[in-house]
Amino acid sequence: MNYELGIVGGMGPLATSVLFDYIVRHTAAHKDQDHINALILNHATLPDRTEVILHGEDKDFLDAVKGDYEILNMLKVPLIAFPCNTGHYFFEAMEAMADGEIINMIDETLARCKSMGADKVAVFATEGTRAAKSYDRYAKAHDLAVIYPDADEQAAISRVIYDVKELGKTRFPVMDALIDKYTNDAVVILACTELSTIGIDHDKVVDTTQVLGDVIIARCGRKRV
Numbered sequence: 001m002n003y004e005l006g007i008v009g010g011m012g013p014l015a016t017s018v019l020f021d022y023i024v025r026h027t028a029a030h031k032d033q034d035h036i037n038a039l040i041l042n043h044a045t046l047p048d049r050t051e052v053i054l055h056g057e058d059k060d061f062l063d064a065v066k067g068d069y070e071i072l073n074m075l076k077v078p079l080i081a082f083p084c085n086t087g088h089y090f091f092e093a094m095e096a097m098a099d100g101e102i103i104n105m106i107d108e109t110l111a112r113c114k115s116m117g118a119d120k121v122a123v124f125a126t127e128g129t130r131a132a133k134s135y136d137r138y139a140k141a142h143d144l145a146v147i148y149p150d151a152d153e154q155a156a157i158s159r160v161i162y163d164v165k166e167l168g169k170t171r172f173p174v175m176d177a178l179i180d181k182y183t184n185d186a187v188v189i190l191a192c193t194e195l196s197t198i199g200i201d202h203d204k205v206v207d208t209t210q211v212l213g214d215v216i217i218a219r220c221g222r223k224r225v
Contacts, residue, residue: 003039006077008068010044011084015193019083022213028223036220049086050128069097085191086128109211110142113187120145122182125191164194
């Protein structure tokens, strides 16, 4: 079988399922055979990315994820999605492991924000993404300023992310209040794929999972519906 796409997922499993559901629902297809041949590696036991970053345990994560790229290389998968914003801290190291091209979800998301006319983005993310300044690293190339919630707000966002992981919850009124506040003068980025499970629909909110899904559909030569 010739796979067009590999997804290194499981971070978390619900977020991975939301990405694949988005791809399927938004690919123009009239029969099964019109869809993208994809291989999903639901590697749920990968170390927590925030914990690894905050404690300087990079090797633990890279050793664990290496096997996923070995599988994709063996199967000659040309395009790879890695639906974890925090894990993009390891992007260059993972690129070195992969024969196929890994889509840079952060760079693509910032490009989407810029195309919307944004000059400032508010990043709702994990403590790990924030500490690693992953969005700051790419924002300059897009001429975008990056802002973050204050400490109490960040704690609330982190709780939401882990409540999705641990409890499967997908409704959080606190997110509505934060979005109302930060969309006054910025585009809000849902920069953790767990936040994609909440189903937020706002014209000044960019969902990284949806951006990744759109890029996948286009790069696999399909039309989006």
